[in-house]
Amino acid sequence: MTEHRTVPELMEENDVVDLLIRQHALIRDMFDEVEKASGAERGEAFQRLVRMLAVHETAEEEIVHPYARRKLEGGDAVVDDRLAEEHEAKKLLMEMDKAGPEDSRFMTNLAVLRASVLAHARSEERYEFTQLRARTSPTERRAMAAGLKAAEAMAPTHPHPGVESATKNLLIGTPVAMMDRVRDAIRNAMGKDG
Numbered sequence: 001m002t003e004h005r006t007v008p009e010l011m012e013e014n015d016v017v018d019l020l021i022r023q024h025a026l027i028r029d030m031f032d033e034v035e036k037a038s039g040a041e042r043g044e045a046f047q048r049l050v051r052m053l054a055v056h057e058t059a060e061e062e063i064v065h066p067y068a069r070r071k072l073e074g075g076d077a078v079v080d081d082r083l084a085e086e087h088e089a090k091k092l093l094m095e096m097d098k099a100g101p102e103d104s105r106f107m108t109n110l111a112v113l114r115a116s117v118l119a120h121a122r123s124e125e126r127y128e129f130t131q132l133r134a135r136t137s138p139t140e141r142r143a144m145a146a147g148l149k150a151a152e153a154m155a156p157t158h159p160h161p162g163v164e165s166a167t168k169n170l171l172i173g174t175p176v177a178m179m180d181r182v183r184d185a186i187r188n189a190m191g192k193d194g
Contacts, residue, residue, distance in 0.1 A: 016064065016144035017129045023056050024121040027031045031114045035107075046110075050097060053117070056185050057086055059151045060124075065130070072131045084129060085120040089113060133191055 013019040030052055034045040065082065069075040092113050096106065103109075133141070 002074060014145050015133075015138065015141045016148055017133045017141060019145045019148060020064070021125060022130065023052075024125070024174070027052060031110070031117070034110060041117070041124065042192065046101050051091065055139075057090075059148050060182060061086075062187065063147050064128075067136075067140075067144060068128050068132055071135045072128070073135075076129050078131070082120065082124055084122060085116070089120060090117045092116065110130065115126075124149050129194075 013022050030049040032048055034042060037045040065079045069079050072078055092109060096109050096113065
C-alpha cells in the first residue's frame, strides 16, 4: 500500500463525498489483504483494518452524520439506519478482535464482517451521500472533507514519523477503546465538549 492511500490528510479528494467513497474502496482493499495474508501477517493486516474502520466510522459519526441529520430529507431516519448497521458490524469486530486471527471461525467471521461493512458502505453511498451531494454546496462539502481529514489525521491508521508513541497510545486496545480515543481526539480538535 502506498503512503498517500492510507493517510487521510494526503488524500487528494476535497469533496467529503468523494473522500468517503475513496475510503470505502480502501476498506474493500484492506479486507482483501486480510483474506490473502497468513500467520502473523494476517494479524497485522487485520489490525490495520480495525484501525481504519475505527477512524473512518467514528469520523463519519462525529462530522458527517450530524450534518446529514440537519440537511437531508428524513435525515434522522437515514442516519439512524446507518448507525444500526454500524452497531452490528462493531459487535462482530469486537468478537473477532477478542478471539484473534488464530480462531477457527476467523475467516468465516471475516466474510460476514466484510459483507456487513460493504453493504453498509453501499447504503451510505446510496441513501446518505447522494442526498448530501444534492443538498449541500461544494463549499460545505469541502469544509466537511477538511474536517474529516483533520480528525482522521489526529488518529492515523499507522504511525506517522515523529508521532509513533502518540499513535501507539491511541491505537492500543479493543476496537471500542480505539473508537473512544478517536471520538475524543475529534471532539478536542473541533472544540466540542464530550
